[in-house]
Amino acid sequence: AQTVTQSQPEMSVQEAETVTLSCTYDTSESNYYLFWYKQPPSRQMILVIRQEAYKQQNATENRFSVNFQKAAKSFSLKISDSQLGDTAMYFCAFNGRGAQKLVFGQGTRLTINP
Amino acid sequence: DAGITQSPRHKVTETGTPVTLRCHQTENHRYMYWYRQDPGHGLRLIHYSYGVKDTDKGEVSDGYSVSRSKTEDFLLTLESATSSQTSVYFCAISPSQGWDGYTFGSGTRLTVV
Numbered sequence: 001a002q003t004v005t006q007s008q009p010e011m012s013v014q015e016a017e018t019v020t021l022s023c024t025y026d027t028s029e030s031n032y033y034l035f036w037y038k039q040p041p042s043r044q045m046i047l048v049i050r051q052e053a054y055k056q057q058n059a060t061e062n063r064f065s066v067n068f069q070k071a072a073k074s075f076s077l078k079i080s081d082s083q084l085g086d087t088a089m090y091f092c093a094f095n096g097r098g099a100q101k102l103v104f105g106q107g108t109r110l111t112i113n114p
Numbered sequence: 115d116a117g118i119t120q121s122p123r124h125k126v127t128e129t130g131t132p133v134t135l136r137c138h139q140t141e142n143h144r145y146m147y148w149y150r151q152d153p154g155h156g157l158r159l160i161h162y163s164y165g166v167k168d169t170d171k172g173e174v175s176d177g178y179s180v181s182r183s184k185t186e187d188f189l190l191t192l193e194s195a196t197s198s199q200t201s202v203y204f205c206a207i208s209p210s211q212g213w214d215g216y217t218f219g220s221g222t223r224l225t226v227v
Contacts, residue, residue, distance in 0.1 A: 006156075035215050045218035071210065092158055093215075100164060100211040101147060101172070104156040 002027045004094050006105035013082055014113050020067075021077045021108050023092030030054075031097045034068065034075045039089040041105075051075065051105070079110075087112045117141040120205050120219035127226055133192040135222050137205030139185075145208040146188040147170075147216065148180060150201040157204065163188055164211075195226045 002024045013019045025034070036048040051059045051068050059064050063080045079086055092105040117140040127133050137146060145164055149157040149172075159172030161180040169180050177199060179191045192199055203224050206216035 004156075009154075032134075033213050033215075034124050037215075043202070045206075045221075047215045050215055095212045097213075100145065101159055101162055102212050102216060104149075104158070106154055106156040 002029075002094050002096060002099070002103050004092055004103050004105035006108050008091055008108045009106070009109070010109045012111040012113060013018050015082060015084060017082055018078065018080050019082055019110065020089050021079075021092075021110065023075045023077070023105055025073050025075065025092075025094045025103075027073070027094065027096060029096045029098075031100075033097075034066075035095070035102065036064070036066070036075075036077045037091045037093060037104075039091065040085075040087070045091075046051075049077065066087045074113040082085075082112045084114060086110065118205065118207050118217055118219045120203075122222060123220065124223045125132055125179070125225070127195050128225070129196060129226055130194050133195050133224065135190045135192075135205075135224070137188045137190070137207075137219055138165045139188075141207060142185060142216070143207040143209045143217075144185075145209070145211060146182065147192045147206040147212075148178075148188070149204045149206065150174065150199075151221070152201050160190065160203075184190060195224075197226050200226045202215050202223060216221075 034051045039047045067076045093102040124188040147162040148160040163169045163182040
């Protein structure tokens with residue numbers, strides 16, 4: 001079974017700094033999808049970024065980018081120029097090509113301080 | 115808003131009582147999911163559906179059942195609620211087995227006393 005591990009339960013940075021959240025996963029598949037979700041205090045789950053494993057290029061969405069290292073099974077999220085509104089829980093998730101469902105990591109609670 | 119609603123948003127119930135949570139979508143997506151969120155565990159899959167009357171178990175399905183009689187509705191039932199089922203429950207939908215990610219409902223906070 002696939003597993004997803006987020007080794008940083010909590011992180012805290014100052015506004016405008018860059019922060020990187022770590023995620024590793026375990027799979028024997030070669031084709032899969034990876035995601036980062038954000039959950040602010042409102043509890044709503046928001047898709048931040050998506051990466052397809054067969055694409056070499058790292059996905060980017062505005063201030064959010066990923067470092068996808070397929071051989072190392074690592075998928076980290078970098079937030080540049082962090083803002084107070086980035087304060088949230090962040091979840092890494094994996095979906096194998098034939099799995100029909102996402103497997104989530106334990107989450108990282110990120111606090112952006114003014 | 116996304117076309118997925120969960121009801122109720124909050125519920126307090128007593129141990130041993132049955133509870134049903136409802137997920138309703140207007141997106142006509144084939145796949146629907148129920149997850150529970152607990153501190154330190156992230157989101158864990160309870161059950162999912164890949165079509166009307168087609169459901170399968172997730173990793174934490176004990177004590178839960180589901181039904182999907184229409185494309186738009188996916189019901190989660192706690193047959194006899196226990197304190198260990200106190201959690202936040204999320205419904206999610208996807209048109210494509212989750213390859214594009216999910217759209218989530220707003221969650222239901224369930225407290226079993």
